């Protein structure tokens with residue numbers, strides 16, 4: 595139907611000045627430029643025939659303005675509510691858990707998604723944690739629908755820190771914390787020790803706290819680094835160019851920050867050094883783009899689990915490999931969402947539960963591609979949605995879940 599007017603999809607884009615543009619682009623390296631095998635077309639041109647480059651005949655939109663609408667007609671199965679009750683292990687409900695009214699609104703939002711329980715992963719400790727636990731216990735409808743993780747204060751790590759941190763963790767667990775986390779990405783990346791040096795993820799001064807987690811049977815939910823592209827130069831080959839251009843605090847230039855590989859090495863040392871401690875590494879450990887690497891880590895370290903918050907774009911772009919991975923490592927993957935945006939959860943249900951093809955993702959700056967469903971078997975869905983979280987976290991309400 596758009597054939598009658600080739601410009602219709604571009605309607606409304608402010609910078610469009612097609613009429614005034616000459617029929618053939620005047621830019622250097624324009625139509626007719628030839629390249630050698632393996633060479634790239636010059637900027638502003640694209641390969642139209644083997645080794646022959648041309649420029650568009652009118653000004654191309656920027657990547658922000660190019661919004662092609664798919665013409666693909668294929669079955670659609672929207673999934674507003676998950677098929678089985680869900681535990682969101684990567685919860686950031688913010689102030690909603692601090693009051694009866696906030697908890698009631700949270701409960702209504704979770705009901706609409708079939709999320710039965712949210713794990714508040716906001717590093718609460720001491721008085722703040724006690725207040726949150728009290729608010730949850732005082733809300734009859736939410737008493738069994740939210741649990742809180744404890745935070746560790748990584749400031750001033752040095753002599754005496756371990757004992758203080760363990761004492762605080764014991765108090766927080768006694769007050770109702772069911773795990774530790776989410777340990778933030780600044781850990782390893784920018785946090786400093788008392789002596790001013792970078793606090794490495796595998797620093798031996800931290801060993802007492804990880805051993806205490808094993809003794810207290812509380813899992814450690816840890817977010818290491820950020821996608822590898824954030825450590826790479828911001829050039830036009832970078833998959834996350836747009837995101838880094840939008841958010842200044844997501845750029846980790848090599849001259850100021852340790853590399854992704856350095857952080858991953860330190861993380862793996864930590865996981866290996868404490869085999870009796872249960873770790874949940876956030877965001878597929880940022881290995882969603884290399885599932886074989888994550889699989890190797892799982893094979894080597896049975897104490898390690900992961901969750902899927904904010905990496906749906908990597909799962910949904912490799913539906914066959916992801917399905918195989920989820921089935922193979924079905925006991926090691928938990929559901930987590932990260933940012934609390936109720937309208938975004940159904941994208942996860944659709945990827946996990948359907949075989950739909952080529953559908954939109956919720957955050958265009960994460961991914962300029964489409965998603966595909968991985969149609970997990972019910973037995974795997976149940977593990978990912980709630981059974982794995984229940985098994986590794988004794989402090990979660992264990993009754994009333996479907997078998």
Ligand SMILES: [Zn+2]
Pocket residue numbers: 684686715776817932933
């Ligand atoms: Zn988080």
